[in-house]
Amino acid sequence: WLAVCKFLNICSLTSLTLPTSRWRCRQFVFDVHVRSFPDGRSLLLTPCLADTPAAQVLERAVLESRVREVEEENRQIRLQLSQSQGTAAQSPDGNYGNQQWGASADTGPEDGDNTAEEKNNHTECPRSPTVQKCELIHVACVCAGHNASRDVVTLVKSVLFHRRNPLHFHFITDTVANRILSSLFQSWMVPSVQVSFYDADELKSEVSWIPNKHYSGIYGLMKLTLTKALPSDLSKVIVLDTDITFATDIAELWGIFRKFTDKQVIGLVENQSDWYLGNLWKNHKPWPALGRGFNTGVILLYLERLRRIGWEQMWRLTAERELMSMLSTSLADQDIFNAFIKQNPVLVHQLPCFWNVQLSDHTRSEQCYTEVSDLKVIHWNSPKKLRVKNKHVEFFRNLYLTFLEYDGNLLRRELFGCPSQASPDSVQLQSALEELDEDDQCYDFRRERLTVHRVHLYFLQYEYTPTEDDTDVTLVAQLSMDRLQMLEAICKHWEGPISLALYMSDAEAQQFLRYAQASEVLKNRKNVGYHIVYKEGQFYPVNLVRNVALKNANTPYVFLTDVDFLPMYGLYDYLRKSVVQLDMAHTKKALVVPAFETLRYRLSFPKSKAELLSMLDMGTLYTFRYHVWPKGHAPTNYAKWRTATTPYKVEWEPDFEPYVVVRRDCPEYDQRFVGFGWNKVSHIMELDAQEYDLMVLPNAFMIHMPHAPSFDISKFRSSSSYRNCLNTLKDEFHQDLSRKYGSAALKYLTAQRNI
Template sequence: MLPRGRPRALGAAALLLLLAVGFFLFGGDLEYGRLRGAASLDGELTRDHNRSACLPLRSLLPKCELLHVAIVCAGYNSSRDVVTLVKSMLFYRKNPLHLHLVTDEVARNILETLFHTWMVPAVRVSFYNTSKFQAGAVSWIPNTHYSGLYELLKLVLPDALPPDLARVIVLDTDVTFASDIAELWAFFAHFSDKQMIGLVENQSNWYLGNLWKNHRPWPALGRGFNTGVILLWLDRLRQAGWEQMWKVTARRLLLTLSSTSLADQDIFNAVIKEHPGLVLLLPCLWNVQLSDHHTLAERCYSEASDLKVIHWNSPKKLRVKNKDVEFFRNLHLTFLEYDGNLLRRELFGCPSQPPPQAEQRQRALAHLDEEDACFEFQQQRLTVHRVHLTFLPLDLLPSRHDVTLVAQLSVDRLQMLEALCSHWPGPMSLALYLTDAEAQQFLRFVEASKVLSARSNVAYHVVYREGPLYPVNHLRNVALAQARTSHVFLSDIDFLPAYSLYNYLRASIEQLDLSSQRKTALVVPAFESLHYRLSFPTSKAELLALLDAGSLHTFRYDVWPQGHTPTDYARWREAQAPYQVQWAADYEPYVVVPRECPRYDSRFVGFGWNKVAHIVELDAQEYEFLVLPEAFTIHMPHAPSLDISRFRSSPAYRDCLHALKDEFHQDLSRHYGAAALKYLTALQRSRSST
């Protein structure tokens, strides 16, 4: 529980409460000074005003009314912030939502995929490209705020959003809800005919101009207003000529003020200073502003139940100074790590049409037999995993003769990332299978690692965990689809490539003139070490010495020799040039292929035959396999995964895998006809030999 406020005189409170209620009943007809005494942080009534003004509002809203929310979001980090904000909204909401996301190309690619795979009922998402507005709309405004130009785009929302959209809540990405957003939406019912903007008073002294000597803020009404949470009555703003209004004000003030310091907030406040009748003053609880300078925020609340929206409006974000910051931080972290899968629930009493993908999945799930021994496999195949692409910033320019290492991992393999980065300096695309909480653990892991934090050409894509089996091929497909180079090296996270392999592969692609249209798979011979400590070979000669000494072995020579025997290691020892090998049953080499290669078959989940099926598909499409004479990669030992343990211990698990193989071969026969008979024959021979 947060500390309670000091006692206040009943008579004064009653008088001020009447003023506050009068404002909400009669809109902006009360002069601003009287309103400020009733509702601002300087008034003694602040907490009572918040309670009396907020609590009844939810009941004023028509049941199942669609609420519109606009958010400006650009870049990788901002996209992560949006997810936490949306989680907090979804947790409390009881109404359908329509999200209007103004994004750059980076954020749009991330968030389109996220919402498509999240499949939250009764949530629509529309995207608007920031590039359409930046050039002429706001790029002429000098701005020193850390948000750059993007925050200024809130000024153009009345013209950027659809003309038939009448009202919208505008939110910064660094806010967290602690209440139902419908209560905030209900304040639209209290706008007077002349009011068009709803805002909370600024909780710092910034606009008072007394923070330091020669401090010159933009003009504002009293303390001014914070624009982290805004109610915009869009059609009224359009009719009033909002665009002309804010541009004239901004151009005039920029003659004497060199730039905006707080982006859109400075211009909103300057306009409101000249036109105070535009604004409805919202209770401070709907934008509790947390930064080192917002000490007045502490006077806004007395109990945890007071909180509505928490706003981390400081570059320091969660590291701000506030006596209750630990409480606020924990509330924020709750949503940061909250399982987003739980928010896929239907709205009670508000029927909605599910997304087509969700509807198809539900129909398919309804036909499954829960008593079937392979039910888990079938269920996992139908699972749609939330996907957050490019979880961390990426700086990578495509190159014609370049290759991306593609792999997947779970949280228990994080410790292998640093070693992999030291061996492979080139671009990587990695899919991580994590819970929401593990995703934050991963983020802290990267930030604490000098090796990982120094890399800007590694793309991490989070696939959120759901279901009992590891969706290995789906993860590979996510990583593969995001590669930006002409070729990809399809590897596994527990393999360390030769130190020279990246440059060698680039040179080989160029020397062999392997265009992205040529169906060639370059085979990288695989070896393994049984020792956790290995003096990693720096050349083929050193590797052969370790192989002869028994410190290294060809990969899985003892338990799965057919997986790599066709590589012909004896020939590789002497080879000076690439040589061609033929496909054979159960062959699963690590290969370099064009980025447009066939995708992995996602029906194979857990352990077993997932890479084999992909190599079969490559062969069926007439890829030639060329073994590179100087290439190698080495498997490093680690504890067995849960899925391989189940494969080894459960006959039922292996029976289900056999069923998947049969189904795969049937599909091959339908797709490739008589040419696929050799794969079925090879499968039958393999079974008869075992």
């Protein structure tokens, strides 16, 4: 912060009160408000806003108004300067402060020497290349697998945070990343952002012939194929690694294309390690490069010109020639880019190093900046990532963590002064919202049903191989941060696949990630799909979260349960046998797993039905909710279950909400029910309306473990308007059910009126 204050004084923009520590804010709303000025600097505004939503909106409006005023002043000053000074500052060949590659281009600077560009990286409020106000900026990333899909979100957040232009992201993905990112962006609904996906499998043959030792594998070579992969009418693109964090508006980088000479086709930052100097260890032999070479974590690709000069053929010839002596690449695409540039130096435009401050080991990144305000892009290009050694690593880490935990919902803001590029889904959503009556007592409940929550599928590594007999069952549940402690126990009780939807904030999702990575039980289970549904609104959208878990189960059958229940040992195998025994593949059945509960936090879990019945008789266990909500499970007929040896059918009764095993194509949960009350009841009612037979399993059981009451049940108990709205929603659900299933559903409305 001292460095930032110093920067603010240098540029004489304004004086602001800054927090002494990022962590003293209860919520660090960074949407604050780093705002990039057209001259390339950034202004940090007050990070800790008031607690009330109204105050936050007011302060944000004031801050944005202040930023616009200063931006206009700066624009006028730059206009006056340009008129008086002309364009003398630009180098004759249009190179952005570049080292000039001439006849001696084969020999780079000696180790430890600084080019003129490096000595001039600290600039006093430099001029930025002009970018049109609403010009569309194209960004490409290669992203494959679960981990890279998670990492790229932080990059996207940092870009969206600073941007003032429409964006088009181009993702070259495998099947996993495509599924994750397409779902994420569809549910994120960020205005003026387009997303396109390209199948990496179709490009593998282009680079699979290249031996490669880099940890990124074949995907580390995919950037070589972008002229072929991206649309033929796309003229230029910014290419980024997934481990990049932006500290400024990406439009500044896009504007550098206008500084290219007629011959230049690639913009790169010099490599900040000694790798290409070949002196890191004895017999170290890197690929050929100009001097220190270039790093490909940030690339400006002039696609139109690359296609014109025959890029695809040129890089292939370069790779084939060098592989005759090098045998394989060590740094994937970077080696081939550098060998190509060594032979064609006139084609490269060297970017100032602050556009790719590299934090790998053995780098000279500290020489790239003298003030933190100089930083534009931070590149975590070491396998160690945040554990890398650098004297300013804590500053970089805090900046990265800010975006990692930043509330992505705040990035759903319209661009100021640019025409809206609303998708059909967002137009339909806006229309539905406008139809709501804000004077309706239950407006907040109806508004929640229309809320689109961001969803990040498969947040952690997931592997599942389908069984050959098509009898597999996935345990499906949802949870929030306060139930996280149940996960290890459930994994010990259930060895089959699990689909979990977690309702969390961005910061809580990172806490969960650290928890899962530190747990020996969880990190060794790859058949658990964790799907993050990001928090928004004032109600817990319990049925929406359940549906996310349900829709992303990958087995023919699902066990619909709650996360605070522990299934009996061996239940997974027992359910698979029951699926066959009851011919669920050809009949509509819902298998009921009887539910019990204990009031003890430490329980010697019963290993058999006989042991459970003994504990039931001794008062150690109880039938679930018999003392507070008997109607919820009484139709299970526990008295019959005690002696039953074969499955038996039970009839639907009002408020029945058992935990069941059904086919995966069962009805989804009704998302009008949020928070506490009737969320499972409505689902069982629709199963019955679709004529599912409710079959109780005689040798299955599950036990509810004690926990503190949820926030939603407390609201239900303390708020009469909450209870009144729930009754209103019940009536509307009954009416909808009658319209959907006709006279067969009248019994539910009659039963409701008789209660």
